[in-house]
Amino acid sequence: MKNPELETFIKDVEQIVHEGGTEEALTGKIAERMRHLLQNDNVLPPQYRQPNPKYALYPLYVADDESFSVAAAVWDVGQSTPVHDHGTWGVIGVVQGTEHEIQYTSPSNENEELITCNDRYIQKGEVVVCCSSEQDLHKVQCASENPCVGIHVYGGNIGKIERHIYDPHTGKKRASVSPWVPVPSLPQ
DSSP states (O other), X not given: XXXXXXXXXXXXXXXXXXXXXXXHHHHHHHXXXXXXXXXXXXXXXXXXXXXXXXXXXXXXXEOTTOSOEEEEEEEOTTOBOOEEOOSSOEEEEEEESEEEEEEEEOOSSTTSOOEEEEEEEEETTOEEEEEOSSOOOEEEEEOSSSOEEEEEEESSOTTTOOEEEEOTTTOOEEEEOOOOOOOOOOOO
């Protein structure tokens, strides 16, 4: 099912996570390892690249102790997420297409419009730390003429973590869980 290089990457991430260290050191090591992984154009099987009616997080791996998870994230052309947080660190690498990420400063109260602090386009082959305990509020959308596909590594089971969705005009947040999307079958 999975590419042997992807399997090795997951084992390497598991070792990095269990060795511990600062969040910055940990995400830096994972990002470096992901850069190497993305040199392989066929790292994700086709079923993990399929768009969904809503953007999709397909589970590639969830550690038994839920200390980290690896996901294939897919946004079809024109799709985007709401403004959201993660409650943990995250590293992403773009496998296909272009991801447009808008990061916001955390509001000091729930009556405050969100302020953009970073606006970037992440191209195929690029790797970034998408969230940390210090910067964890963003919106993501597909910015290419084909679906945007990425590999995401999070510090926990992202399909179970209670997170928040924010109203960009008021800063008001509501709790949310983004459950895993079942991996689609390919047409025969």
